[in-house]
Amino acid sequence: MRRKRGGALAAIAMAGVLALAGCGASDDGGDSGGASGELKIGLAYDIGGRGDQSFNDSAARGLDKAKDEFSIEATELEASQGETDAQKEDRLRQLAEGGYNPIIAVGFAYAGPLGKVATDFPEVKFAIVDDFTPGTDDGPNIANLTFAEEQGSFLVGVAAALKSKTDSVGFVGGVNTPLIQKFEAGYTAGVKAVTPDATVQVKYLTQPPDYSGFNDPAKGETAANGMLDADADVIYAAAGGSGSGVFRAAKEKGAMGIGVDSDQYNLPSLNDVKDVIITSMVKSVDLAVYDFIKSVDGDSFKAGNTVYDLSDGGVQYATSGGKIEDIKPQLEEYKQKIISGEIEVPSTT
Amino acid sequence: MGRISLRSVGLGLAAPVGALVFALLVCGVILSITGHPPFSVAEDMIGSLERPRTIANSLNSATTYYLSAVAVAIGFKMRLFNIGVDGQYRLAAMLAAALAGASFMESLPSVVRILLTILAAMLVGAVWSGIAGFLKVTRGVSEVISTIMLNAIATALVAFLLNPDRLAVTVAGSNNIGTAPITEGGQVPGIPYSGSSSDVYGLVALAAVVGVAYWFMLNRTRFGFDLKATGESESAAVASGVNVKKMVLASMLLSGAVAGLVGLPQLLGDSHSYALDFPAGLGFTGIAIALLGRNHPIGMAFAAFLWGALDQTSNVLDLSGVPKEIVVIMQGVIVLSVVIAYELVRRYKLRLEQRDVGRALGTTKTPEEVQG
Numbered sequence: 001m002r003r004k005r006g007g008a009l010a011a012i013a014m015a016g017v018l019a020l021a022g023c024g025a026s027d028d029g030g031d032s033g034g035a036s037g038e039l040k041i042g043l044a045y046d047i048g049g050r051g052d053q054s055f056n057d058s059a060a061r062g063l064d065k066a067k068d069e070f071s072i073e074a075t076e077l078e079a080s081q082g083e084t085d086a087q088k089e090d091r092l093r094q095l096a097e098g099g100y101n102p103i104i105a106v107g108f109a110y111a112g113p114l115g116k117v118a119t120d121f122p123e124v125k126f127a128i129v130d131d132f133t134p135g136t137d138d139g140p141n142i143a144n145l146t147f148a149e150e151q152g153s154f155l156v157g158v159a160a161a162l163k164s165k166t167d168s169v170g171f172v173g174g175v176n177t178p179l180i181q182k183f184e185a186g187y188t189a190g191v192k193a194v195t196p197d198a199t200v201q202v203k204y205l206t207q208p209p210d211y212s213g214f215n216d217p218a219k220g221e222t223a224a225n226g227m228l229d230a231d232a233d234v235i236y237a238a239a240g241g242s243g244s245g246v247f248r249a250a251k252e253k254g255a256m257g258i259g260v261d262s263d264q265y266n267l268p269s270l271n272d273v274k275d276v277i278i279t280s281m282v283k284s285v286d287l288a289v290y291d292f293i294k295s296v297d298g299d300s301f302k303a304g305n306t307v308y309d310l311s312d313g314g315v316q317y318a319t320s321g322g323k324i325e326d327i328k329p330q331l332e333e334y335k336q337k338i339i340s341g342e343i344e345v346p347s348t349t
Numbered sequence: 350m351g352r353i354s355l356r357s358v359g360l361g362l363a364a365p366v367g368a369l370v371f372a373l374l375v376c377g378v379i380l381s382i383t384g385h386p387p388f389s390v391a392e393d394m395i396g397s398l399e400r401p402r403t404i405a406n407s408l409n410s411a412t413t414y415y416l417s418a419v420a421v422a423i424g425f426k427m428r429l430f431n432i433g434v435d436g437q438y439r440l441a442a443m444l445a446a447a448l449a450g451a452s453f454m455e456s457l458p459s460v461v462r463i464l465l466t467i468l469a470a471m472l473v474g475a476v477w478s479g480i481a482g483f484l485k486v487t488r489g490v491s492e493v494i495s496t497i498m499l500n501a502i503a504t505a506l507v508a509f510l511l512n513p514d515r516l517a518v519t520v521a522g523s524n525n526i527g528t529a530p531i532t533e534g535g536q537v538p539g540i541p542y543s544g545s546s547s548d549v550y551g552l553v554a555l556a557a558v559v560g561v562a563y564w565f566m567l568n569r570t571r572f573g574f575d576l577k578a579t580g581e582s583e584s585a586a587v588a589s590g591v592n593v594k595k596m597v598l599a600s601m602l603l604s605g606a607v608a609g610l611v612g613l614p615q616l617l618g619d620s621h622s623y624a625l626d627f628p629a630g631l632g633f634t635g636i637a638i639a640l641l642g643r644n645h646p647i648g649m650a651f652a653a654f655l656w657g658a659l660d661q662t663s664n665v666l667d668l669s670g671v672p673k674e675i676v677v678i679m680q681g682v683i684v685l686s687v688v689i690a691y692e693l694v695r696r697y698k699l700r701l702e703q704r705d706v707g708r709a710l711g712t713t714k715t716p717e718e719v720q721g
Contacts, residue, residue: 077667080677082630083660084615086406086547091664093402093546098668108524109626120546132522146522176508177625179524207508209439209629305522 039297041066041074042100043289044091046107047211049078053269054214054240054261055285059106059129062289070297075100079109082209089113096121102296104289105129108179111136118142125301127292129285130179132305143295144305145288149179150186150347151338152281152315153236156258157190158334159279159317160234161198162327163256168199170227172246174214174239176204178348183238183260183281185349193334193343201227205242213242220245228253234278236260247273256323261285265320278323282316284308311339356701364694368686375686376679385671397665398658401544408542408549410657412556412614413628415650417635419563420474420608422644424492426567427580427600433481433496434608435632436503437474442612443507443528445470446623447516449616450529459534466535467555467613474609475602477503482601486594492601500632511623527624537617550618559607564646576600608632637684643691656680 043063050060056078063074075098077091088110095103096117102125105114110128115135118126125141132144160169171187173180188200203223205213213219220242224235228249235250236258237243243259250257251273259280264270270277288308295301308314317324317331324331337343377387397403417434424431448454449466457465481499484490511517511526518529539548567573579586579596587593611631612623620627638656642649659680663673 075668077664080663080673082628082634084410084628085619085626086409087661087664089547090402090406090661091667094664094668111523111525116546130524133520133525137522177524178519178526182524207504208511208625209627210504 039070039072039102039293040100041072041293042092042095042098042103043074043076044088044095044103044105044110045076045078046109047079047081048215050076052215052240053267055129055283056106058261058283058285059104059289060286062286063104063293065286065290066293066297070293072293079107085112089116092117092126093120096124101125102127102293102301104292106285107131114142115139125296127289129288137305140303142303143292143301145285145292146305146307147283147285147288147315148307148309148345148347149182149281149283149315150189150345151310152283152317153183153186153238154190154193154338154343154345155310155317155331155335156236156279156281157187157192158194158331159190159324159327160187160236160256160258161191161194162330163278163324164195164198164232164234166231166233167195167197168201168231168233170201170224170232170235171203172220172223172227172235172237172239172242173202173204174206174242175211176207176213180204180238181349182347183236185346187236187238188349189346190334199232201230201232203227205239214240216242217245217248221249224249224257225253228255234258236281238281244270244273247276250276259318263318263320265318274321277321280318280320282318284314284316287314310335357698360694360698364690365687368683368690371686371690372679372683375682376675379678380671380675383672390666390669390671390675393665393669393671394662397662401542402546403658403661405542405545405547405549407654407657407661408553409547409614409618410660411650411653412550412553413611413631414634414638414653414656415556416559416607416611416614417631418638418642418649418653419559419635419646420604420611421632421635421639422642422649423563423576423600423604423607425580425639425644426576427596429597429600429604430493431478431481431496431601431604431608432493432636433478433499433503433632434604434611434635435630436496436500437477437605437608438611438632439507439627439629440477440503441470441473441609442616442627443510443516443623444473445609445613446528446531446616447510449531449535450622452529454535455532457534462535463537463617466617467610470609470613471606472609475606478601478605478608479598482598482605485601486597511625525624525626527622527627529622531617531621535617536621537614539618548618550614552614552618555610555614559610560646560650563607567646572599611635637680640684641687655683 045056048056066072092113104127106129108131111131111133114126114128118139118141122141127143127145128136129145132146136142136144169191171184173184184202191198191200205219205223220239224246227235234256235246237246238260247257256278257276259277261283263282264280265274265277380387380390420434421431445466448469454462481492481495484495485492513519516528517526519526537551539551542549575591575596579591579593583593638649638652641652659676663676667673
């Protein structure tokens, strides 16, 4: 009797777990254009998909822009929480079997699966965002779209140091992964380049495989409050959707915030906190995706790694809001030094 | 007697079949409301199951799910709710991967390497769940609370160890980080599945062995009897001389040891390294499958395969514009309806038995008597 009740309780707990697992669901899963376009694009997102307010969304923007300009039929698929490489491989394989060409995979998690599928479908063009590793680095039909996040982060670090009155700044990372550590390394280097003895407080919201740190404003707010209480007055939020919490905390305490991935000053969802956002480190996944589609459309596909950095505007600092107009000359000076190679920005902490 | 056994077979089938039909109905309604014709969706899903690749991948998923379910079921039999399978397998897989990928292992024969890896994983899993067991028997800490907390600690510990200064290696140009890749001698070769580009995990055999061992332990050993007895009635077990504390600790250790195996088919058969993209959350899936399979070694095998097949068909749904979250809804509804259906059938059976006994003793009135 009691045992049975234990089962029922467990079932309810389980339903809760499933409901939570379903929370990451996007509101716009598959979107297949009706027109029989020339290009049939398959786009595979990482967890979160379209609507994640972060880099998946950025890729989606690139696709949308391409849709406006070229005749394209696109299908968008997304990864689920806790899936295996086999499922990712299956997703890419089904796209390839379904006649999609080119196929774009967003996120380093697709590296292994993409390498395998690309070998089996030599006539299909593939692109992978954020990865250039053995397995994807030598395929004649694979384009790697990678970014020099540390360079853009360096510049916003310079901005933070120049704007800080307390010589103490903060860095809030979404999830503690090598990718976000790249942001941290560049940012810290930028701060120290201006003020060598400045304090950089670093906090990551979650540890993998818990990726909620990219989408938990409450955690961002708590972390930011801790830093502000410890004298920081500028905080760089490299934390996707959690950034809004960081900005809210900054607004309350009259401090400043720095956005990430897109020009967050102009995001409608951040309208009420935008006056604290002095700049953003823009990582143009949309530009990379658009360029790739354009290259396939124009028959100028190029395999191998394309690094988007300061020199081509793939990463840059945003000036919307005019909060950093006064220090723009210094920022431009650092930017030129990085482009010319005079300053080499570290990519690991 | 013949009539009764026929009845019990019918009742036994009524619950799972009824639950499945009910779950399908609910999903059909949800699909219709959201504007997707249920029959064409079903057709798509069944169609994708005809691809050999989907079957091979379903089998692979089922292998990990089954191990996870057995780990949970060992606890359930004792009325222990080991929610910590998730943390146990992740920590175990990570440390086992580090061991299997270590350079000193390379000189060992393949069989020894694989056995050592399996042993290490079981040991780590057992130690991690043993902490919860120890806390329960010495301090009376509920294992539900302690295992959930141990999950969080395992996450932090894995993140700490997965660092280039400690157990991880970095690959230039990668945004991933993982343990050193396991070289060929440490891998378990897959079983080719005709027509499929992915092999079936070699460690599907391990899951089968664990299933048989679980059945044997429960039904053919003194320990299994004590385990079930303690679960059914603790006071009765104590009266018959069972040391309950010892049983709690032993079953937690056993559950954790099996949990340690959960990540291995994936690790040794496919990933060959524990990296950031190693599947997480398998421990929670195991809870659902143990419930669905009623803690029965064969029931759980069916449940694991059903779950794996549903997972694998979700990609095809996405491709045809149906939100694949419908699969998660379906899985949730199946679990809930199975639990409810079994409870209903159990109550109905109880009433039938009461009536039979009553009739035999002549204390129950027949409907005619009541009316008359």
